[in-house]
Amino acid sequence: MTEDLSKFWLSAEKAVLVVVDVQERLVPAMDAIVYARVRKSIGLLLQGAEILQVPVIATEQYPRGLGHTVPELAAACRDGAVEKVSFGCCGDGGFVDRLGALDRPQVIVTGMEAHVCVYQTVLGLLEGGYNVHLVRDAICSRGKTDFLTGVENAARAGATVTTAEMALFQMLRAAGTPEFKAVSALIKEM
Template structure:
């Protein structure tokens, strides 16, 4: 495969799902219909990650002030939680250590806000030579203009812009995958 094509493909091996800062006091600031869509998309990805045996790293920005991850997305058994104070997840050594433990090369990136913590994490991940797949229907900002700017800048930074369904079908690769029916059912429930 060419380098560009290889970067666009998601493979199970070396891929980690990162859920950025979907927290109790931040989530209510998002437009309600957008928040509902984003939470459903992230929940679908977390559930599929469990089926596909993908690691999940969840971050919380200053949880003493912003609260914990919302209950609907609380890290499960396969998840790791990293608390941080820097906007970029990469500013927290425990986050970089978690990526290294999972031998990650690709990051499936979701969360909020798209133009702050998600975008700064994306920039730093690219600087650390990770392929970043930004899931555009599983990120949000308070304002649509900030969301759109984050997508534009993410593309310019070399991230792959994707969706929940594109990502999941890439990870499955074909309908013969043992997890196909279960993952398809998750997609239909969205």
């Protein structure tokens, strides 16, 4: 019997992009080169989400202490951020309500830190029955071991590990559309 591969597919009509805690006072703790790559990948996904009409939910962990979403990404998170104090986004009623109202079963997860808020969000989403796609080049942690462990455990728990470009091309499905041309142009700019 063939393995069910449905969890590996993404659809623009079924997906939500989640940007977890990319905040002003948390960014300086990240390696500058790694963060620049992550910010670029998240930016690509946000622009692609706009083209493909994929809703976006951003979160902010205790913004009084960690500040707000970095300005480079905040404008693209058009519906504002859900404030939270729980590490995992699913521990916050505001996030759960906003996600549930969208009625989309696929969640594309980005943000920081991979081994804390991102990882706990992935677990909560999987427990909630969501099909989770963790974007490896759009997450980071302060330390490489924590990053690798967060990604490995998320995959073992059932998340599909992907990249920004992979996720976008999956949602496009085919060339020759105006959306394909727009997303391809974004990728070429990277």
